[in-house]
Amino acid sequence: MSAGVEVAFPFEPVSELDPTCFVFGGVAFEMCPAPGLSWRVGNEHRLFGGAYATSPVAGRVHCVVSPAPELDTGFTREIRWEWSGDVAHVSTGRARAELRRLSPGCYAASALVVPNDAGCSALVTALTGAVVSREGGLVLHAAGVEIDGRASLFIGPSGAGKTTAANHCQGARWMARDRAAVYPTPLGWYAAGMAGGDPIELPRAAGRVFPLGSVSRIQRAAERVALRVATTSEAVRFLRESLQTSHATGAEEEAARLDTILAFHVSSPLTVLETRLGEPLVSVLRRKRR
């Protein structure tokens, strides 16, 4: 029996998951907080966080985090990242980071964060966006459900009926309420829910990351429920309008984003789902998969 040495653990444990090693938005994080920094992301982020290294991810980030209370500029949805070669400067209202791509899918970061839940959550969201986009993925404004182990995402402008469509998937489980990352892996495209959004009246999915089944642009229809593959130019328009992007973007990055959208549509064609209030949708989505 070993001698009883007491080790002080400076981080506040938040769940059964290690709070410093987790998957969020399809990115595996290993956070190394400065001594004394109580690393804890907000409830919404915990809800969408998964166990480390259990699913295909877009990338892995090893991040050293230091507290910086002076960064607190209040709530903002604005996220900026700007790549210059393999280095990106990432910022939000409550966090800043320098992110370095060491090799495909492998990153190191050094971050300053407002030392509270909101600051830690903001940092994770911002790093996720930068990594997913760099690895050829997309962060979409989307609601999503899990059907037969695969993610079906619904996109469209605010008020289009994304949440309503999810609510009409009886028998499914929700996996994203407002945002989801989709990204390519050697096993195909995967989807991971991200924080935020309105409640969905379905049970919650057990997992956080799923193989991508479909992405559908919601359109209201008076007559019937129908699903069709979008034309390429529709796909570009619909996916681009649903993309959550950095507020600081260069022309090259924007062009690369168009190429990512095209690559996505080639391997996982966007569909247009014409829906009517009250119509069940699971059978339509299953038919598409066959």
Place this chain on the structure above:
Amino acid sequence: MKLGPSSVVHQASRIASRVIEGQAVVIVMDEQRLHTLNGVGTFVWTQAEKPVEVSQLAERLCSEYEVTSEQALTDVLAFTDELVRLGALEVSE
């Protein structure tokens, strides 16, 4: 500034575009707006990748489509004017 036949225009620097199924998709980044051009618009757009006079654009349009030179110039002036207003084209000094 109203464009004339001798105005020189070119694609703006803060745009991203791709031609997809014969239609140019143009994103004007500072506005975060996406525009889809029809076939004729795409022809004019691709010709403006490098600085070009509006009158030259009209001539090239005439050689590609069945249209009178007067009509081509009128249409190209209106179209380029609109793209300048949207921030997709810039006028060379």
